[in-house]
Amino acid sequence: EAGVAQSPRYKIIEKRQSVAFWCNPISGHATLYWYQQILGQGPKLLIQFQNNGVVDDSQLPKDRFSAERLKGVDSTLKIQPAKLEDSAVYLCASRLLAGVDGNIQYFGAGTRLSVL
């Protein structure tokens, strides 16, 4: 079974530029999450999708961050314009929902963003 795919793995941009990250979850996983992990901290949820609908974006800085999940599969997360404090690893995770292991979230390799 293929895991959660993310791209790019690394991105370096200057502040005020825009950037986009892509995620392809495990096939059949209805729930998709974007987390931000700042160095030395645990991941923090930015946005959560159930199929193609947003169920939690309470921690998403909506003035600069946006995300979509078209057709309930792939998702993109965009930052425009980026700030220095956005430097972090952006992790995508997915969850099946059903079955004994339905609560388990599987993480992609992440995108490491450096804002200069």
Added chain:
Amino acid sequence: QKEVEQNSGPLSVPEGAIASLNCTYSDRGSQSFFWYRQYSGKSPELIMSIYSNGDKEDGRFTAQLNKASQYVSLLIRDSQPSDSATYLCAVPRGGYNKLIFGAGTRLAVHP
């Protein structure tokens, strides 16, 4: 009070010893708990889940849950240098189970 708290470490143990990692949580209604391992520069990887009070063993790993004390721990027996990583405690929250993570405990196993 943070929702999930962990000692940031580093926790240094000699090879072959037992490493004990601790986590406390604030929501008394929490029902499930997860331990993720994260190697430097890598993504979190689930190593243990626990739902009931008591112990759950999987190989060298044992998770312990005490809901009355709002405390969950992870024991690693016969620690190996390859166990050196950050261990994240996570608790689901909300109807769609977003994970609330602790800051993680860095474990260093030295030969």
